[in-house]
Amino acid sequence: MTDTTKQPKIQVRDVTISYAGKAVLRNLSLDIHPNERLAIIGPANSGKTSLLRCLNRLNDLQYGFSVTGQILLDGRDIYAPNVDVAALRRRVGMVYAVPVPLPWSMYENIVFGLRVTGIRDKATLDERVETSLKSAVLWDEIKDRLHEPAHNLSGGQQQRLCLARVLALHPDVLILDEPCSGLDPISTGKIEDALAELAARHTIILVTNNTKQASRASDRIAFFLMGELVETGPTTQIFTKPNDPRTDDYITGRFG
Amino acid sequence: MKQDKAIAFALMLIALSAVSGLALITVFIFKEGLPLILKSGAGGFFFSTDWDPKAKQFGIFSMIVGSLVVTAGAMIIGTVFGLGLAIVLTIFCPKALAAILKPLIELLAGIPSVVYGFIGVVTIVPFIRDYFGGPGLSVLATSIVLGVMVLPTVTSISIDALKSVPRSYWEGSIALGATEWQSTHMVMLKAARSGIVAAIILGMGRAVGETMAVIMVCGNTLEIPSTPLDPLRTLTSNIALEMGYATGEHREALFATAVTLFVIIMILNIAALTIARRGIMSNNR
Numbered sequence: 001m002t003d004t005t006k007q008p009k010i011q012v013r014d015v016t017i018s019y020a021g022k023a024v025l026r027n028l029s030l031d032i033h034p035n036e037r038l039a040i041i042g043p044a045n046s047g048k049t050s051l052l053r054c055l056n057r058l059n060d061l062q063y064g065f066s067v068t069g070q071i072l073l074d075g076r077d078i079y080a081p082n083v084d085v086a087a088l089r090r091r092v093g094m095v096y097a098v099p100v101p102l103p104w105s106m107y108e109n110i111v112f113g114l115r116v117t118g119i120r121d122k123a124t125l126d127e128r129v130e131t132s133l134k135s136a137v138l139w140d141e142i143k144d145r146l147h148e149p150a151h152n153l154s155g156g157q158q159q160r161l162c163l164a165r166v167l168a169l170h171p172d173v174l175i176l177d178e179p180c181s182g183l184d185p186i187s188t189g190k191i192e193d194a195l196a197e198l199a200a201r202h203t204i205i206l207v208t209n210n211t212k213q214a215s216r217a218s219d220r221i222a223f224f225l226m227g228e229l230v231e232t233g234p235t236t237q238i239f240t241k242p243n244d245p246r247t248d249d250y251i252t253g254r255f256g
Numbered sequence: 257m258k259q260d261k262a263i264a265f266a267l268m269l270i271a272l273s274a275v276s277g278l279a280l281i282t283v284f285i286f287k288e289g290l291p292l293i294l295k296s297g298a299g300g301f302f303f304s305t306d307w308d309p310k311a312k313q314f315g316i317f318s319m320i321v322g323s324l325v326v327t328a329g330a331m332i333i334g335t336v337f338g339l340g341l342a343i344v345l346t347i348f349c350p351k352a353l354a355a356i357l358k359p360l361i362e363l364l365a366g367i368p369s370v371v372y373g374f375i376g377v378v379t380i381v382p383f384i385r386d387y388f389g390g391p392g393l394s395v396l397a398t399s400i401v402l403g404v405m406v407l408p409t410v411t412s413i414s415i416d417a418l419k420s421v422p423r424s425y426w427e428g429s430i431a432l433g434a435t436e437w438q439s440t441h442m443v444m445l446k447a448a449r450s451g452i453v454a455a456i457i458l459g460m461g462r463a464v465g466e467t468m469a470v471i472m473v474c475g476n477t478l479e480i481p482s483t484p485l486d487p488l489r490t491l492t493s494n495i496a497l498e499m500g501y502a503t504g505e506h507r508e509a510l511f512a513t514a515v516t517l518f519v520i521i522m523i524l525n526i527a528a529l530t531i532a533r534r535g536i537m538s539n540n541r
Contacts (some may be wrong), residue, residue, distance in 0.1 A: 058431055063350065090433035100424040103447055113432035116442070162428075169433060 007075060009034045009173060009203045010055065015069035017050045019062065024050045025227045028069075032173075037195065037204040039218030039235070041211055043250070046224040048207045052175045055205070056092040057085050073173070090117070093166030097178040099158035101150035106142055109150050110165045117169075128168045136164035137194045156187025163194065173203045180213060192217045211251050215239050223247045285518060289511030301512060307478050307494075309502070314509035316516065318480045322395075322488035323464055323520075325481060326474070329399025330406055330463040335456055337403070338410030342452075345411075346418040347426070347440055358415065365408035373472030376401040381473055390485030393475030398488070401469050406459035413458060417451020418444055450531050457528035461521050467492040491517045 008031035017025040025047030032038050040048045053059045054067055057078065071078050078088055090113065101109050110132060111125045119125065129146065133139040138160040142153070150161055159179060166174065176195075180188040195204055195217055208214050214221055215235060222232040223244075231244045242248050293301050296314055304315025341361065345354045380400055385392030421444055429439035445452065475487020476497060495510050495517075502510055 056431065058427065061427065061430060086433045086435050089431055094431045096424075096428070096431075098424070100422070100428045102425055102428060102443060112429070112442070113434070116432070116434040116438045165432065 006034055008032060009074065010205075011070075011072040011075075012051070013070040013072070015051075015054070015067060015071060017047065017054060017059070017067050018065070019050075020064040023227060025224075028229050030222060030229060030232065032203060032205060034203055035199055035201075036220055037199050037206065037218045038220050038222060039214035040205065040207045040222045040224060041209070041214050041250070042224035042230075044209075045226070047227045048224050049177050051224075052094070052177050052205065052207055055173070055175055056089045056094050058089070058094065060085065086116075090169045091171055092173045092175060093169060093171035095159070095163050095166060095174070095176045095179045097181045099155065099162045101153070101158050101161055104150065105147045106150045106153070106161055107146040109161060110168050113165060113169045129164075132164040132168040133161075135167050135194060135198060136160040137190045138164055154187075156183045156190065159183060159187065160191060160194070163191065167198070171202065173205065174198065175205045175207075177207050178209055179206070181209065188213070211253075223250065225250070282518070285511055285514050288508060289513070289515040292505060292508040292512045293515065301509075302516070305478075305480060309498070309506040309509070312505055314505070314512070316491065316494070316509075316513055318478055319489050319491045319494050319513070320516065321480050322474070323490040323492070323517075325395055325488065326398040326402055326470070326490060327460055327463045329395060329484070330402030331456060331460055333399060333403025334406035334410045334459050334463070338407050338455070338459070339414055339452065341407075341411045342414035342418055343440060343445075346415055347444065348436075358412070361411050362408050364404070369405065369466060369468040370472070372401050372405055373469035376469060376473040384485065388485055390483075391475060391487055393473055393487045394485045395474075395481045395488055396484040397473045398470055398490075399484075401473050402463045402466055405466060405469065406462050409462055410455050410459040413455035414448070414452050417448040417455065420451065421447040450534060454528045454532035457524050457531070461524045461528070464524065465492060465517065465521055467496050471496060491520075 010032040012028055012030040012032075015025065015028045016023055024045070028047075028051065040051070042048055050059070053062075054071060055073075055078075059065045059067065067079065073088070073092070077083075102112060104112075107129060110129045111119075114125060114128060130139060130143075133142070138157060141157060142161075150158065153161060163176075163179070174195075180191055183191070192213065195206070198204060199219075206214070206217060208217075218235050220232060221235050221238040223230045223238070223242075223246075225246060230246055231238075231242065233242070238247060239251060242251070292314065296304075301314060301316060302320065303317050304313070305318045306313040306315040307318070341357075345357055349357075376397055380397045381392035381394075383392075384390065384394060384397050388396070425443050425447060426439055429443040430436070434442065470490050471493040474490060474493060476489045476493055477487045478489055479486070481488040491513050495513050498506070499510055
């Protein structure tokens with residue numbers, strides 16, 4: 001559960017994100033606590049994904065992108081000039097809406113992130129592959145065919161493979177951008193099960209369009225609307241008595 | 257309906273005549289050249305360095321070596337610069353700049369080869385003569401000129417190969433903590449490998465077959481070059497230089513040289529097509 005006594009894992013302070021001069025997220029301040037599962041909900045174009053892509057600095061790849069304000073991870077500014085961005089991206093692991101396995105075997109997909117850090121020892125690689133696949137609830141399904149092409153897997157399995165290759169890097173924070181948007185209910189259930197287990201060791205930020213999923217798979221909810229944070233609160237409270245009428249409208253399905 | 261059929265027939269005839277033209281050229285070259293190869297034998301034709309038409313000696317070994325050496329040199333230069341350019345233009349430079357640079361590089365392919373040869377003679381050859389020694393007309397000069405000539409082929413086909421790799425592979429690799437350079441060579445180049453190999457082989461085909469520019473900068477001597485500063489003769493320049501006055505067996509020997517060239521280029525093109533096709537199939541899987 002949410003532990004507010006410790007230092008927040010991530011502190012977002014007065015952050016404004018713009019593309020080509022147009023702000024998509026304005027004056028956001030939000031603390032994310034260690035080992036909590038925070039769900040970010042809200043209709044399309046409310047800035048949810050833009051925030052996620054700032055947390056691991058993936059937005060750096062986008063031309064015309066700018067961010068003002070501060071984002072602190074364990075108290076350190078991730079946009080400070082001396083930050084090792086590659087190391088940051090290993091600590092803040094991201095899973096995309098559409099699973100994109102690299103065009104190699106399942107095994108190679110998982111060890112890729114380890115290889116780029118210089119880990120060569122086969123025993124270490126094998127061990128990380130097994131533990132991360134178990135954490136992603138995929139090990140039993142593919143343990144006998146790890147060296148087959150990853151593209152042979154079903155969509156749901158590919159998404160769990162993408163989760164596993166992030167977990168193999170032992171990240172602190174997991175950021176998931178609508179990870180179940182293209183998946184069937186059974187695959188969705190498996191990913192939610194995996195996330196529930198993972199919260200013991202990771203801080204999880206889940207962007208989702210599915211309010212039911214947010215209610216199942218989070219401890220706390222942040223509701224975004226048109227580039228602004230409307231409110232945050234414990235999941236049960238947001239679903240029973242939200243403070244803001246707009247939140248109530250959204251989760252009861254009156255718009256969005 | 258009748259009219260449709262007539263048009264279809266006419267178009268078919270045109271298509272067939274283009275293909276049969278190719279077939280006729282092939283038959284003609286082999287018909288003219290093959291008898292001499294059979295008469296001299298592989299040892300006397302391919303593996304002899306003795307080319308003396310007056311004494312009826314027709315050994316093309318030095319020219320085979322010459323062609324292969326300058327092609328290898330050209331491919332080293334063309335691949336390093338062409339692939340480098342392709343990587344920069346697809347991955348590292350702003351899209352607006354790439355949109356200007358790519359057509360410019362493709363424009364290089366439109367410059368007549370005699371112009372490349374001329375530039376080679378007036379700039380590269382004297383430069384090599386003055387700073388490295390030798391006659392200047394050399395393996396090095398020819399390789400540089402050919403390397404520049406194959407640049408557009410290698411660059412534009414490599415760009416197409418790199419562009420066909422989904423952008424999401426790149427982003428996925430970056431998100432896993434790989435640096436841009438690691439993502440380039442471990443993900444992008446690996447995924448585009450078959451297209452890049454095809455680009456290099458097609459470039460080789462151009463380099464082996466180039467004639468005019470080569471005649472102007474290679475020196476056309478009949479010896480196997482032993483250093484990069486030595487002059488040489490290639491298969492193509494041999495045909496072009498002597499065809500004007502050759503008669504009888506001499507003429508046949510030049511056709512036999514063409515047969516050799518034809519086979520080398522066919523092998524390269526078939527290899528390129530096979531590799532490219534295999535790459536497309538594995539990407540679609």
